[in-house]
Amino acid sequence: MSKEPLYSLRMRAAQGGAHEEGGLHISGGERLGFRDEIEALVSGLLRKALQHSRGDADFINLTIEKVEPASCRVLSPLPVSTYEVADAEEGRRQAAVLLRELSVSEQAIRNALCLLGSVNNLRGAVLLDSRSGERLDTRGERGIRVSRMDWDRERYLYWQNQHPLFGSPRIAEAIALATKVAYAPGTVAELCWSDDPEYVTGYVGSRRSGYCRITRLKEQGDFSGGRVFFVEPGTFISEYIVHLERTPVWIG
Ligand code: PML
Ligand code: MG
Ligand code: MG
Ligand code: MG
Incomplete structure (x- = not known):
């Protein structure tokens, strides 16, 4: 390096x-x-x-x-899979299935879906306890801004060649972020859909399941969205946040 x-x-x-x-x-x-x-x-x-x-x-x-x-930490990108769904309702059911498999509790899943479906001005991510579903950060709409990660340029070109359908910068950025989050000590899983009204695909990310895209998690025209990180109970939250915001990570 x-x-x-x-x-x-x-x-x-x-x-x-x-x-x-x-x-x-x-x-x-x-x-x-x-x-x-x-x-x-x-x-x-x-x-x-x-x-x-x-x-x-x-x-x-x-x-x-x-x-x-x-x-700098070097991490391999999460492997990608795609779940085709007919509408947002089916997409959210699929997200819940994937989160359950990762041992996220029913309460935490409900809280996350409710939160992401109702907020439209969240800048960063919200942290929820993966068991109780309680919010763990005190950042309000600012949330946790995961930063200091990017693709190694050569690795990205190679990856893009192998994944010709996923060539957009949006997907590249989302995979880099999801990979950093998945490998952060304390993360159980992530749920994300964009707050962009024209973009309805989102994902469940984790070390165990990889980057699971779900083709529809909201309907066209909806401004809601953001990110929820489900965190293992007992995680030292201030350290967890420092890691996400400050540790440089190369996806390589
Ligand atoms: C994708 O895999 O298609 C990207 C999904 C997440 C997009 C997040 C965003 O645009 O903020
Ligand atoms: Mg945003
Ligand atoms: Mg971003
Ligand atoms: Mg956005």
């Missing part, structure tokens, strides 16, 4: 003012890269912020930080 300095880039965009002033969350993005890649990564993130189906952003925050390459 290269010893060159690494940079973390984080973007968040909102409409109607900054997030902290009550603006509507439009888009977020996280990348990791070397110094000579920063300009291209910034323009990619700006494009994402400015061309979004949730609306026209009038606030964009971009943070660039140097990170210690020595602390």
Whole structure:
């Protein structure tokens, strides 16, 4: 692994003012890269912020930080499988089946589905106890922002060749995030569907089951969505959050 300095880039965009002033969350993005890649990564993130189906952003925050390459973890991407479903109702039933197989409790599954189906302004992820279903973080709509992960560029090209149907940056970003989350000590599973009203596919992710895409978890036009991480009871939450937000991870 290269010893060159690494940079973390984080973007968040909102409409109607900054997030902290009550603006509507439009888009977020996280990348990791070397110094000579920063300009291209910034323009990619700006494009994402400015061309979004949730609306026209009038606030964009971009943070660039140097990170210690020595602390980088290298993880293989989760294997991908796809569950074709007819509608959101069947999709959510399928998600519940997969989560049950991972020992997430009925209560926690109900809470997660209810939460993701009702929120439309969540920036980061919500942490739920996988047994009691109780919320474990105190971040409100800000949630936990998983960052400092990205694909090793060569590995991504190779992966893309093997998975020609999954060529979109959205899927690449979601797999990188889901892989980091799945391998974080304390994670039992993740449930995600996009808050983008035009994108209805979501997934259940875990170390055991991989990245299980479900073709429909909501109906077209719905602004609800986000991420829930089901966490093993007894996990030290502040450490768990630091890991997700700060430890650099290469998908390689
Ligand atoms: C997002 O867009 O915020 C999450 C998308 C998750 C699903 C991506 C896919 O596998 O199609
Ligand atoms: Mg989004
Ligand atoms: Mg994101
Ligand atoms: Mg989001």
